[in-house]
Amino acid sequence: MAKITIDGKELDADPKLTIIQAARQHGIHIPHFCWHPKLSVSGNCRMCLVEVEKMPKLAIACATQVAEGMIVRTNNERVIKARNSVMEFLLINHPLDCPICDEAGECKLQDYSYKYSVGYSRFDENKVHKPKRVELGPRIVLDDERCIMCSRCIRFADEIAHQPVLIFTERGTHVVLRTFPHTVLDNPYSMNVIDLCPVGALTSKDFRFKSRVWEMANTESICTGCARGCNINIWTRNNEILRLTPRLNEDVNSYWMCDHGRLGTFKFVNSDNRIKTPMIRKEEALMEVNWDEAISQVASDLRSYKKSEIAGLGSAYATNEDNYVFRRLMKGVIGTKFVDVVPHVKEGDEDQLLIRADKTPNAVGAAAVGVTSVDASTGLEAILNGISSGAIKVLYVLEDNIAADPRVASVLSELDLLIVHSYEHNETTKLASVVLSASTYAEKNGTMTNFQRRVQRIRPAVATLEADRALGGFSMSRWDKFASPNDRWGKGPRRDARPSWRIVSGIANALGAKFKYNAVEEVFKDLAEKVEIFKGLSYAKIGNRGIALTTENVPTSLIPA
Amino acid sequence: MGTNGNIIRKKDLGFWQSIYVPEILKGLRLTITQMFKPKFTYEFPEVRFKPPEVFRGRPVLVEENGVERCVACGLCSRVCPALAIEVQAGETELAKERYPIKFEINMVRCIFCGFCEEVCPEEAIIMSNEYLLAFNNQVEAVFGKEKLLKSAAEMRPRLEWLKVNR
Numbered sequence A: 001m002a003k004i005t006i007d008g009k010e011l012d013a014d015p016k017l018t019i020i021q022a023a024r025q026h027g028i029h030i031p032h033f034c035w036h037p038k039l040s041v042s043g044n045c046r047m048c049l050v051e052v053e054k055m056p057k058l059a060i061a062c063a064t065q066v067a068e069g070m071i072v073r074t075n076n077e078r079v080i081k082a083r084n085s086v087m088e089f090l091l092i093n094h095p096l097d098c099p100i101c102d103e104a105g106e107c108k109l110q111d112y113s114y115k116y117s118v119g120y121s122r123f124d125e126n127k128v129h130k131p132k133r134v135e136l137g138p139r140i141v142l143d144d145e146r147c148i149m150c151s152r153c154i155r156f157a158d159e160i161a162h163q164p165v166l167i168f169t170e171r172g173t174h175v176v177l178r179t180f181p182h183t184v185l186d187n188p189y190s191m192n193v194i195d196l197c198p199v200g201a202l203t204s205k206d207f208r209f210k211s212r213v214w215e216m217a218n219t220e221s222i223c224t225g226c227a228r229g230c231n232i233n234i235w236t237r238n239n240e241i242l243r244l245t246p247r248l249n250e251d252v253n254s255y256w257m258c259d260h261g262r263l264g265t266f267k268f269v270n271s272d273n274r275i276k277t278p279m280i281r282k283e284e285a286l287m288e289v290n291w292d293e294a295i296s297q298v299a300s301d302l303r304s305y306k307k308s309e310i311a312g313l314g315s316a317y318a319t320n321e322d323n324y325v326f327r328r329l330m331k332g333v334i335g336t337k338f339v340d341v342v343p344h345v346k347e348g349d350e351d352q353l354l355i356r357a358d359k360t361p362n363a364v365g366a367a368a369v370g371v372t373s374v375d376a377s378t379g380l381e382a383i384l385n386g387i388s389s390g391a392i393k394v395l396y397v398l399e400d401n402i403a404a405d406p407r408v409a410s411v412l413s414e415l416d417l418l419i420v421h422s423y424e425h426n427e428t429t430k431l432a433s434v435v436l437s438a439s440t441y442a443e444k445n446g447t448m449t450n451f452q453r454r455v456q457r458i459r460p461a462v463a464t465l466e467a468d469r470a471l472g473g474f475s476m477s478r479w480d481k482f483a484s485p486n487d488r489w490g491k492g493p494r495r496d497a498r499p500s501w502r503i504v505s506g507i508a509n510a511l512g513a514k515f516k517y518n519a520v521e522e523v524f525k526d527l528a529e530k531v532e533i534f535k536g537l538s539y540a541k542i543g544n545r546g547i548a549l550t551t552e553n554v555p556t557s558l559i560p561a
Numbered sequence B: 001m002g003t004n005g006n007i008i009r010k011k012d013l014g015f016w017q018s019i020y021v022p023e024i025l026k027g028l029r030l031t032i033t034q035m036f037k038p039k040f041t042y043e044f045p046e047v048r049f050k051p052p053e054v055f056r057g058r059p060v061l062v063e064e065n066g067v068e069r070c071v072a073c074g075l076c077s078r079v080c081p082a083l084a085i086e087v088q089a090g091e092t093e094l095a096k097e098r099y100p101i102k103f104e105i106n107m108v109r110c111i112f113c114g115f116c117e118e119v120c121p122e123e124a125i126i127m128s129n130e131y132l133l134a135f136n137n138q139v140e141a142v143f144g145k146e147k148l149l150k151s152a153a154e155m156r157p158r159l160e161w162l163k164v165n166r
Ligand code: SF4
Pocket: A146, A147, A148, A149, A150, A151, A152, A153, A154, A177, A196, A197, A198, A199, A201, A202
């Protein structure tokens, strides 16, 4: 450890660190554009200039290593003057069109202009104009005028995504960012450069101009695109999800998320294809009914079959809580042995960074709470065989489009009764006798267990009919707070969907059980008492970064190879 | 009036005051003299007040060469203290890149403060001289682009006034 002094504060710093890293560890922010904790040092923006005693000139904090006895000043007159000059240079050719720039409100250059710039320009000449709307890849658009040449995107593509296709061309103030000839920026992680870009140069084709950032509310949640469970923020406006962005968690996804997770996992929540209320099939067509009718119908239907004729498939897309209550219904109240989960593993579709072959967010959790077969004689294959042979007449499926697999679909038509929880109309709801409208991951509270056996929270970002943004403790934008019933912008569609645990409890109680769950916290409390490996956990302990189940607790069958 | 709502009234009226007639005559004299002075009221609604440029009537959007000046930046929406404005941006091939797909002002919410006009970087939303705003229901009070757009020519007096005073 080296003893250093930053702004009069004496600190112990690891001599392998640079000044900017040591300062950051002790909560001192040194302004910077090009430096990023996860990228190599390039030292080109000159924003992090600090004064180091006995050094003749100001030094860049990102590339100067800490040494014993070093005395650093980050805020004296010399440094402030240098920083002002750096800002002035950066802004000379910058278009200053914040009102039409998507980054405004979350822009490093804008923030630093307020904090570290003099606030006026001495530059009267014409600004250099460069191309706008340059397509760097299928998902990314570049505005060259806004680029401050920090090279973060270039380094990310090279060092993290391992697709080194970005490069600066031309010279001086005419520098532009380009992909090498005949290449495009299209790696599975390409959109992280949008978050990395300290200005509005790189924009998402999907989100471009959809909303100003200050109009949205953001909710801390988990991506459901694969078993990694990247930590994310869900951004909503008018009860509609507009974008997902990664949220820092060094134990899971660091600063990143994949493009599939970012674009492919939320559109169905807003879509017109959503199931808006429970439905029962009457004379070949699905008819909308209310919850009481749907639940009593399901209960009376279930009563008319023997328990050996009923099978249940939990869901690796549903939460631990949903699966736990489902297991209690199937194995406890109904008493069938035929309970399992359909796996969704795409062999080979994985990589070293984040993406996992298991495309579900909670396969480990579903099994851990007991939605799993004891042996092959009651597992998925046995259930499908049982349906073909006519031994199993009723199938209850939690949030999973199992009929997307044609092999399964052909078997399902043999059933007397198919009950499904579903978010949207799909192959399975086409065959279903009863469709119960389930809340999506963005509409409920709960926990998911990722492939590392880490339990993480999801939180509601979109309100359903039964939820109220304010009373439900949702994250609220200014508009959410002040909308009145006659404001059109307060009228985003709300569906009559319920979280699966609540639907299943209703059915169990209609069958004579006594499930006393009013809130999801109560389900989790019960789960944490009854399921050994969750012992001692609570939502408070899980927090917003998740918590790993200790390995000793987890049965070896659940530990992925 | 007392600050706590008590009305302070002179207890004892004089003799002349308490018989009222002289006071009534005093009042009548005032009325009759006014009747022969020049009028400064309007015969509304037949005759209407035409406000000067400085007047803050309902906000409108300026249209120039067939397109709105607005770039859908949403600053007016953000600054509006009454949350009256909703803007949804879209992308256009024009140099301005963005335009409002939807622009709505809820005239029941608007308090005619003029902040939207002041914040707009494009001089695209300005206060007009229209003040006759009555609605039969809430839906009617939400003005979309079709009611908001006014040509720059029509809005010239206010635009000229802004040039000098802003
Ligand atoms: S596009 Fe953004 S991240 Fe890339 S060099 Fe320019 S400013 Fe930096």
